[in-house]
Amino acid sequence: MLERSKLTFKMSQEKTILIFTLLGVIILAFIVIPIVNMIATQVILDVDALIKTAKDLSVLKSIWLSIYAAFLATLIALIFGVPLAYVLARRDFWGKESIESIIDVPIVIPHTVAGIALLTVFGSHGLIGYPLSNYIGFVDALPGIVVAMLFVSVPFLINSAREGFESVDPRLENVARSLGASRWKAVCEITIPLASRHILVGAIMSWARAISEFGAVVIIAYYPMIASTLIYERFLSEGLSASRPVAVLLMIVCLLVFILLRAISARWKRYDRD
Amino acid sequence: MIEIKGLSKNWRGFSLKNVNLRVEKGEYFIILGPTAAGKTLLLELIAGFCEPNEGGIWINDKNVTRMTPEKRGTGFVYQDYSLFPHLTVKENIEFGLKIKGMPKSRIEEKSKEIMDILGISHLSHRRPRTLSGGEQQRVAIARGIVIEPSVMLLDEPLNALDARTQIQLRGELKKIHREAKLTTIHVTHDQTEAMVLADRIGVMMNGEIVQTGSPEEIFHFPLNERVAEFVGVENIIEGMVTSNEEGVATIRIDDHIMEAISSAKVGDRVRVCLRPESITIAPSKTLSSARNSFSGMITQLVPLGATCRIEIDCGFPLISLVTKTSAEDLGLRVGKGVCASFKASSVHVF
Structure with a gap:
């Protein structure tokens, strides 16, 4: 029973x-x-079309531009995002929750909206674009692409890095400082290495998100064409059969890079585990 | 030498109130207190991990109150060891020396020496998480000592270890201190640890240092009932002083008379406190130097491993601690009549 x-x-x-x-x-x-x-x-x-596309210089250029611009966006996100992530992880202050919400805003708003917002700031008559217009152009240029990609991808990096920093016991920093390390040294030698896996994962996610961006980029910089813009253009002008090979190629390249980076991050030493 | 004057701090529900403390050079000072008394906070203030709201801290006559931790030169050991998980044992120990920019050969020499002293040389290339608790704590202590700190701060360093390792490491801490004469402040809630290691003890309760003194003073002459209870004085009995002749007071407890060394005046209502291990048990009334002797019956007997806790009803309850062997030899059991005696000098009156 x-x-x-x-x-x-x-x-x-x-x-x-x-x-x-x-x-x-x-x-x-x-x-x-x-x-x-x-x-x-x-x-x-239609394997022939795929091979032909793979040899098409304008396609290869656009894919390369996607990868390169996304890389630059991730680099900028690292330089400005990681320090912010550290402050958010270590300090409690008034308005901290609002800042955390602000960081998530780019994930929430439609990306065409983001593109228009960016254009009003970085456009040739914009708040930042105008004073800089003699030195750097954003509209229909690489900087514009990078700015759009940065805007939509930086939340992934900041959030992941913050989680990483939070997982490092502040006592480790305390001990390092008692041993004579300044805060800067303690952060560089103890906290960042221990949070590096989180930062790396955040960078990969941020990079991947940047590559996949289309809406914000087309509004601020239709040219030079990144891969997703090229696919869209071919789809509109020549239809599915012309745009699909490019899409497949971009997907294969992205998946390969993504899988490679994920594999590296998975092998990254994990100190937070027994 | 460490001097702390009027130190106050509120932090995440813990608070320190007007802490005054002086620890001499080379002294092993233990801060003894229950959990959440603010002990760790005091250590972190000394190390400079946070700043006090009021008061000041002097290390070797230098005011360090507003100094950053890296300039204070304290060695800190946390209860959970806090070893750098991405560095090997050797790299952990050498961390402070490298930061100081010591020449490589000298670093090698010093880390080897300290690893030999603590018996961890064979672990030098292992990572912390592969070590046992005792091994990790040895590494943490080595890492702190090797920089030759002005003061060693130990935050419940033996708490997370099993009993055997605790005893072993306790012995080593004592030995290292004896040899290096390092000024040490060690925080714990463990009385045995305090008794074995301390030159002096400060009892901390609710963010205040309630009493400081030698282990003898703290354990036998606690300042008040709260301290007495915390340091394991199990017998606290109320009575009234009926006479006092040259410092030997006679105290009446119900129908019984007890003698104690005290300056309490006739008519004072007092509390008598007596450590359980100060009471000797005999099968019947014997002649001894003990001035106090009471007959009673055993009401409870609890074996505690090597010792036995016995409650005796002598008209008032008395708790005594005897070794397991003597409990067996005397044939102690519940209901048996015995005689409990203790010296007048073992009785503390407040």
Whole structure:
């Protein structure tokens, strides 16, 4: 009798897991099917177009520009975002929650809106764009692309770095300082190395988000064309069959870089674990 | 030498109130107090991890109250060791020396020496998380001592260790202190630790230093009932002084008379306190130098490993601690009649 009730208990437990798994599989399929389908149809039906696209200089240029501009945006995000993340992790102050909300704003607002907002500031008559117009142009130029990418991707880096810093016990910094290290030294030698995995993951996410940006970029800098703009343009002017090979190529390149970086970060030493 | 004057601080629910303290050069000073008394906060203030609201701190006659931690030269050991997890044992120990810009050969020499003293040389290339608690604490102590700090600050350093390792490391702390004569402030809630290690003890309760003195003074002559209870004086009995002849007071407790060395005046209502280990148990009334002798019956007997805690009803309750062996030899059990005696000098009156 007892055995039996145990068995039904186990079965009902298994049932829950089974239902959860099923639901999970559906959402996973939702992500995987379009990607695989696109790549597969391209390779099976029209591999020649893919090869031709891979040799198309303007396509390669645009993909390279996406990767490069995203890299610059991530670099700037690192320089300005990591220090902010540290302050947020270590200090309590009035208005801290508002600042944390502000950081998340770029994730919330539609990216075309972000593009327009950026244009009003970085445009040739904008608040920042105008005084700088003799030195640096943002509209239809690389700096404009970088600014748009930075805006939409920096929250990922700041949030991840902040989590990283929060996971480092402040006592470690205390001890380092008692041993003669200034705060700067303690942060550089103890806290940053220990939070480096979080910072790296944040940088990867930020980079990936920057590459995938389209809405904000087209508004501030349609030219020079990044890959997502080129795909959009080809789709409008020449249709699906012309834009798909570019899309597939961009996706393959991005996935390769993404997988590579994820692999590196997974192997990154984890000190926060036993 | 460390001097603390009128130190006050409120921080995250902990508070220190007007703490005054003086720790002599080379002294092993223990701050003894219950959890949440503000002990760690006091150490962090001395190290400079936070600033006091009021008062000042002097290390070797230098006012360090507003000085950053890196300029104070304190060695700090936390309860959870706080080793740098990304560095090896050797790198942890050498961290402070490298920061100071000491020449490489000298660093090697010093870290080797300290690792030998603490018996951790064989661990030098291991990472902290692969070490046992005792090993980690040895590394933390080595890392603090190697910079030759002006004062060593130990925050419950033995608390997280198992009993055997605790005893072992306690011995080593004593040995190292004896050899290096390092001024040490050690925070703990463990009486045994305080008794074994301290030159002097400061009892801290609710953010205040309530009493300072030698271990003897603290454990046998606590200032008040709160301290007495905390330091393990289990017998606190109320009575009235009926006579006092040249410092030997006679105190009446219900129908019983007890003698104590005290300056209390006739008619004073007093509390008598007596450590359980000061009471000797005999099968029947014996002649001894003990002035106080009471017959009673055992009402409770609790074995505590090597010792036995016995409650005796002598008309008033008395708690005594005897070794397991003597409890067996005397055939002690609940209901047995015994005689409890203790010296007048063991009785502390307040």
